[in-house]
Structure formats: C-alpha cells, structure tokens
Amino acid sequence: MSDQPQDLSFKVLSLLSKERGVYGLRNGDHERYRKHCGNKLQRLRHGTGLTSGKKGYKKPAEVTLATVKDVKHLQLLLFSAERALAHSHELKSALTRPNPPVGVSKKDQLSWLRRAHKYSSSLHSISSALASSSRMTQQTLAEITIYHLSLSSELSFERSNWADAITSLAVRRRLLSTFAEAARDSYDQALALEFMDAYDPLIRFAAYKLGRAESHDIPAVVADIDGEMQEEALPGVEKLVEGLRAELGSQEVEEGRRKLEDVKFAGEAIEMRSAEMVGVMTKVQAAMEAMEGKGRGMRGWDKVLGVLGEAEAVARRLVDDHEASGASNPLRSAETSRSLAQTHQYIIHLLLTHRIRRDLLLAETLRSTSKTLPSDITRFKVPGGRAKLEEAVKTLAGLIKLYDQVLQSLGQVKGLGLVQEREEVRVGVEGLESYYQATSRNLLLARLHTIHPTPSYSSAIRLLARSSSLTQQARSSLFETGPIAEPITSATETDLSALESDISALEKAAKRALFAERVDKPVFFDNAFNYVEMPMEELVYRAGKGPKPAAPSEGTGGVAAVAEVVGQVAGKKAQELEKEQIAGQGKKGWLGGWFGRG
Template sequence: MAAPAESMTEESPTEDVPPEKTFTVEVLQLVKEAQQQHGMRHGDFQRYRSYCSRRIRRIRKSLHFPQGSKHKVQPKKITVEKLTDVRYLHLPLFCAERAWYYAMQLKSEANTEPRKKFHMLARIKKALMYAEEFATLCASPKCDARTKLESQAYLSLLKGGLYFEQEDWKAAMEFYTKAKTIYEKLGSAFTEDIQQLYLQQVEEITPNLRYCAYNIGDQSAIDELKELRRKGGEDQLTSHLDDLLSQTREKQTATLSEVKWQGRTVPVKNEPVRIFLLNLQDSTKEIASAEGVDSKISIYESVLKQCIDAQQVLRDSLQDDQNFKLAIRGQEIDGKVSNQHYLHTYLTFIRLSKTIERNLLLIEQLKDYLPGKKVEEGHKITKPQDLVRLYDIIIQNLNEIPNLTGVEGDTSLSEETAVRVQGYKAFRSYYIAQSYLGAKKWKEAISLYERVLQNARNALKGYKSLPKVQQTQFKMEVNNLEELVRHVDGEKYSCHASSVLDINDVTDQMGAMTVNPKQPLMDRLEDYADDSSLTSKKPNLVSFPPDFESIPCRPLFFDLALNHIDLPSLDKHLEQKAAANPRGLTGFVKGWLWGGSK
C-alpha cells in the first residue's frame, strides 16, 4: 500500500494549478467620473460625500462585509488574503474620497469659522490613512502594474495636499512632483482618450508646484503664477494665488502714500487699501495680456472682490465719522468730507467703473450667440432681452457716480457721465427694437430705431464737447456709436420694407381665401371675402327662422323631507267624538225619527 501513496506524492506537484486572478482599478478615471456625475462639477462637496457614503454601504452589503451590527460597531480590516473581489479595493478608495472632500467642505467654511481648520486637517489625515491602506492592498501581487502606479500617484497627491495645507512647501513639492511624474508616464503609455485624462491631471498639479517653488525661494516662479492666474483656473490654489500676488506687492506699498482723484490728493494710511491700489495698477496689464473673455472676466472678479474688502476696511475705520453715517443714510452732509471718507468714495467709483467694464465684456461675449449668427452646438442662444438687462445695469451704475459723496458739485464728472448714459441708452434702445423685430412688431421697432439714432447723435455731440483727454479715453465708445448709427440707418429701412412685405403677404392670403356665399354672414364673421350679395335687397345675414336647439328641461323637485316627518297622533280627537255620541247608531236614528230628548 505504500507504493501507490508514494506515487501520488510524486505526481501531485505536477498537477496544473489555476493562475491567480489579477485586479485592475482605473483609479483616476473611476474617481473623476464619480465626481463629475455627483456634484463636484458644481463644487457641491456635500452631495459628493453623500454619494460616497451610499456607495460604500452598497459595496459592504453586496460583499457581506459589514462593520458590525445595529447595536455595535466591529471594524474589519481588509487583508490581501480577502482580496477575492475588486470591490474590496473600492472600499478604502471611496473612504479616502469621502474624508478628503469633507475636508474641502470644511476648508470653504473655515473663512467664517476658523475653528473648522483643525477639523479639516483631521479629515485630511483620515483620508491619507485610507489612501495608504488602498496603496498597500494594490501593492500585492493580486493587482496589475497600472493599478499599483495609480494608487501610488493617488497617495502622493493626497500627501502633497496635506503638506500644502500645513505650509510645508518642500515636502508638498516632493510629493506633487512624484504624482506628476507618474501621471506623465501613464499618459504616454495609453491611447489618446485616456492620455487626455492623465495630462489634465498634470495641468491641475502644475500650479501647486509653482506655488510651492515660489514659497521655497524660487523668485522666477512668480511670473508663471501670474500667467496661471490670468488663465483663470478654478481649483484650490485660486485663493492662494490672489493672496500670494498681494504679498509680493507689500514691499511696494511704502512708495504709495497718497492718491489723487478729481483734483484732490488724499493720504492712504490703511495697508489693505494700498495693496489693492497696487493690484489695480497691475490688473490693467494682466487684462490686456489675458487670452479669452473668460480669463479677463476672472481678473475683473478678483479686482472687484479686493475692492469690496478694501472698502470694508475703510468703513470700519469710519465708524465714528458723523458725515459718513449721514451719507450712508442718504442725508445731506455739513462741512467738508474727510480724507478717509473721500478715499472711500474713490474706491466706490473704482468698483462702479470696473463693474461697467466687466459687463461690457459680458455683452461682447453674448453678442456672438445672437439669433442669426453661427452658434456652436449645445450653446444657449442669446436673447436681445439679456443684453438689455446688462445695459440697464451699466446705466444704473453710471447714474450713481455723480451722486457720490464729495463729488456732487463736480460738473465735469457729471457731464461726462451724462454723455456716456446717453450713448448706452442708444444701445439699450437698439436691443429693445431687436426684440420687437423678432415679434414682427414693425411700428414699435421703427420708432425705437428713431430713438436709437436720436440718442446716439446726441451722445456723439456730447463726446465732441468733452476735453481732448476724455475724448481719447472714450474713443472706443465713440467708434461703437458711429458704427451703430450706420447700422441702424440701414436696418430702419429694412424694417420698413419688411412691414410692407408682411402686409402684402396678408393681402395675398386673404385674397386666396374662399368663402361659401350660401353660409350666413353671422357664421363667417372671422373670414373676409368680397360678397356682392350683402349689398343686394336680400342679403344673407342670419338664418331665419333660427334652427331648433336643444335646451335643458326644468329640473324636477321631489319632497323627500315628508318621508322623515313623524305626524302627530289623532287618537285623542277620535275619543272626544265617541264621547259626544254614546248611544251610537241607535240613538242617532231615534233622534231623527222621534225628535230625541231635549
């Protein structure tokens, strides 16, 4: 019996063993798709966190891998031996995603509640713990090379984010560089569709690397950061870039000690106001060199935000100024406006002016999508009413400028503003006319075109009466008005011709109509036709006698209450009658025949 056993032991190692299954997790693609579909496209951290929680719960339920019961939590650690399904790898990945974006939500709320910054750092460390667990599992032989690389890149990205928030620039730069290198290598190894995803991730990491390099001491990185800011990217670095660009100008604030506006020089004592005024000088160059309308609008939004912050600083310092309190209430001021109050007025003027410039950019962008122009598929067509609303805002901002505190008596500013208002009213009337034109209201459109020409010509005369410096400043607006006048001159006659053609079309349509003359006029009032019988001695006006029509009959009423009434008993009356005649029928007959007794 020993021989067969011995032969079996010798043959058992030569049996075929099934190869161990390897798993693939496309980490970046999986995460990006989940983010785009569940709130992160709009920056909704709460929605994405809720999705991650629901997905984790579904995975645990499908794998029969709960973390305890309803009454007690019993955490279970995922080991390499338990990796029998790829969904086990999804658990730590989405746990890390949930913790990371909870931290991003707390970061956005930490501006008003500073204590949330500590909670944010705790959640980032929690996300890092899950990412390390995910990378450890992916490093096992059960995962392929792509999964191992992507898990390392994901872990390095989260580590870089932690050190970035802790302002450990050297360590953050090290991990960001590692993640960037992995994504670049992965991008070069796949097809174009997947390659684009990796390269996009590389572009998102690049600003963080530049920022870390600058804080380490690389002064040449500031130019690249300015270029990145001009592109208007929307990521976690945007607020840091604005702060950084402000910090680089702090050294120049000593040279800016006063500003001159409308013939009055006022000192600038507040540091945030000085930084804003320096940023304002550089923003003009940034806007000129920015590519695309979206980038320029992003710069304008940043300038307006800084302007509002600078105004708030001045407002806090003017709490004891009585004239400032009266100005806020809209009351008249006694005496001269203080320097700080006048500086606040200057900042208000800047805010209104920059808002007007931003709205003009929005108008130029919307003009490309008006009806009649070639519009890209999927893009919303602009209605003329949208442009009318923007011009209304511009006119409202211009009307506020002459009423600012401290410049009420400045006639030159009032004249300049009045001329610009006249010009923008011409543009507003033009787009109102365009909306009437689309509705084929020819008379209203022609009347509005006349008003456009009147306002535009008055504005052009007003621009010519301004000083040469202001004429040069508003040369672009003059050119736009002259082009508007030329365009409306032709479009007015085109509108008139369209109205005539529209009338002819109606006449032709009515002439082609056929009406049955046997039908009475009363039944065809809506149809026009030349019926000669109507002027004869017997016109067919109405049907006489009129046709019978069915009408509803009078309703029947039934006395249903009688069935529910209890009538009084008559027994008492019957007993009284019997008592009155006790002798009955015999007595009655006797009385009748013999007279009865008296």
C-alpha cells in the first residue's frame, strides 16, 4: 500500500477573519489580539512539540519544509506573523496619540513589521513547495500568497516606497477578485470583498503620493499595473491565477454561488461586503422562505422576527466596531463603511416591516374574533349588560394599543436614512402613517369615547374632525403622487373610502348624540354662593333644627359700622397731612432758607 501525501490545506482567510473579529482586532484593540496570538502560539507549540523547554529557555526548532507534517506547523508560522503584526500596529497606534509613551519609536514599529514579513515569507515559500508536490491546494496557496502580499505591501508603505507598495497591492487585489468571481457561495464572495476593502485605502493613498490624477478610481489605478510589473512583485502570478481558476471552476460559478438571493431596496442593490453579515442574511432568507411555505402563523412570525433581531444586533456591532477602528486605522475603506451602514439600515427596515405586518395581523384577528362590538359603528349601546360593555371597551383598548405600536414602527421606518434618501419610499411611509393614525388613534379612540359608560361625544367629534384631514393626506400620498416603492403593507383605495365613510357616519352620530344630551345647568344659587354671605343661622332656624338667631340692635348696624371705619381712616389721613405741612415749614433751600424765600 503506497503512502499518499498528506493534504495540508486549510481556510486561511476565513480563519483570520474569525480570529480577528472575535478577539478585538475588528474594533482596533491590538493589545488584546496580540495576547490572544501569544496564547494560541503556546497551544500550537504544545501540539507540535516545538516548545522552548520546561526548566530553562531553549530556542524552539524552526519550521521548515522537512519538519512540516501537520497543518499546525503552518498555523504556527501564520500566527507568529499575526502576533508580530499586531505588535507593530499597537506601537503605531501609540505613536499617533497626542502624548505617545516614552521609549516607543518608529524604529520599533518597523522592526516588528519586518519580523511579521519574515514569518510570512517563510510560510509562503514552504506553501509554494507543498503546492508543487500536491500536498496543498491552489486555493490555500493563493490565500497564503494574499496574506504575504498584504504584509509586503504594508512594509513598503511604511517605508514610503509607494511604487512597490502599489504593485504588491495590485497583485493582491487581482487574486482577491479571482476569489470573488469564482466563489462557490456568498460567504466566500463576501470574505474576498472584505479583505479587498481592507487595503483599498492604501492603494488610493499610494496613487495620490505617486501623483496619479485618478487616485480615487481604484480599478483604473490597478489596471495600469501590467503583467510584467506584477510578475516582478510575485513570480509565477499568472500560473497561480490560472491554477486557481481551474481549481475553483470559474465557468460553473453561477450554479453554486448564489445561495444568498440578491438584496435590493427600491430597485437598488444592497451589496454585502462582510462575510459575517452574509451568513446572517442567509439565515434570514431561509426563515422567511419557511414562513411563506408553512403559512403565516404566529410561530413563523416570531421566528422571523427573532432571526431579524439577531441580524440587526450583528449589523449594529459591525458598524460600531468599524467606527471604533477609525482611531487606529484612519485609512478606512469608504465602500466598507457605506456597505455596512446600508446593510444595517436595510435589516432595520426588514425588522420593522415584519413587525408592522405581525401587529396588523394580530389586530385583524382580534377584530374578527370579538363578538361584543356592534357591527354598526353608529350604535353606541352595547347589548348584553355591563359585562359585555366592559369586554367591548377592553377590545377597543387592545386594538388601539396594537395600532399605536404600528404607528411607532412607522415613525422609526420614516426616520431611516435609507428611506429619507428615496422620495418614492418616504412618501409611501408617510401615507401609511396618516392612514393608520386616522384608523387607530382617532377612529377607534373616538368610538371608545362614544360607547364608554361615561361618554364624551365632544372629544369624539374633535378626533373625527382630525381624521378627515388625515385621510386626505393618506389619499394624496398613496394614490396621487405616483407609484410607491417598497410598500410595507397594502392599503387600497377601497379601504380608504370605507374608512372615510365610517368616519363620516360616526361623526354624524356623535353630533346627534351630543345635541340630544341633556346637561343640567347649575342654578343661580350655586353661582351666588361664591359672592354672597349665606345666613346659615337663619336657614337652620327656618328648618326647625336650631334656635332663633339674635336680632341686630339697629337695622342700619352694618351701615353704621362701615361709616365708623371710614371716619377713622379719614382722621388718620388728616393727621398725617398736617404733620407733613408742619415739617415743610422748617429750613428750605441753601443756608437755612435765605435764598428760598420769595
């Protein structure tokens, strides 16, 4: 039995994406990722036996082509380069602070970057030899080559060697474009785009430094790098690209790649450039398809809303991490930022749309199962006694609460930037908001005012008057401005006409009930009580519940008392005036009044 060579292939880009995302590198925490790489190296050394000794330090054996027997040997080199790269980025981030720490210099940062490049060069040379002996696939070799070119271009970039940097970046982008075009599923395609976007700002900045007028157009800059220049940066690049295309089967890409359906909003494609986001959206689409296949039960709605909630949390975390990494990486990809923001808002729109539809379904179910509400909206008396009346009030209160949730979700949808930027979407959302506000907050609340045990017909009339203007706004937005893009739910002209007729009928009935209502006006005695002193003793005597009050000494006693008080006040004022006149006869003017006498 002949020994077959062991396959040492593994998913390099996927492994790096997961490790970096989980252990802090996504939000710029280079120290945490460096410590994680150190711990992972220790575990790999124990697994491969390449330790540094137990009692005293012993330099571990180097990984060479002859000693490579397992994938862990290759991962040992990979994470050695990752740890050195994280250390270099940590020092670079420290140098960009306003008060950099003492003892940290640009030389130290470049030293760690050169060490990372040394490990990647060793990994690339060993992988090339393994691929030539059929012990590694072309895909793994291409991914390791992409990683090696990333470090090589970054080292040239830090040394301000713009020509070498842009050439290495062009070769790297070509390999990633091949992966994206020939990817067998949406995850691999998004993974390639994610790594491509990470280094696109370096291409733009290097082209700017070289004086390229089209530095903003990355495909045009890369197209200027011809085959000879790419061959100088990476010998054998044409052979590697052809082998990668043959292995991936580029001609069959359309059959196996589209697991994730095209995501569009208002006719425009939403591009997913994050591998993690693609995986979440695949689950969302699967849940939505399952709900449509099994019917629209509450379990199906809850499952879809749960999956959408998880997707929104992942998208929000990706956006926050990308924004947080701006301090340590000012050259962020604009395409990645725009893609993450659009994807996040699209998922929020999906979540709110399905929540609105679920609430409307609950409201329709509650309305159809209720047997206490009169079918005639103009009837204010609920037959069946007090119990049926309380049940009808609770039903209307539940309907109002559900429609308030719908209005709250519509307000959140209207506030999304993805909706505000598109007029045909925003107008439709505003029309639905006016329609359901007229339905719930006004019509149902007005009906609750009319059937309540203590009705308030005036409040109902005010609500219904507001509903008439809301229905006009809804008709103008939904049916008179043109076609509506991304409709959340269907509201036809028939439904709007039926709503208008119900509002008119209920308003007329409420006005008739208000005019027919008898209101007992307060007698004059109740108003006069606040201004005239009541003779309580006389009233008690006349009622036979007390003795006869004592008669006043004089009939004009009250007038005499008032006259006496007025006389006292006038006497005091006369005395004060006399004192002022006496005091005024003293010294006047200058020098005792010599110049003040006439």
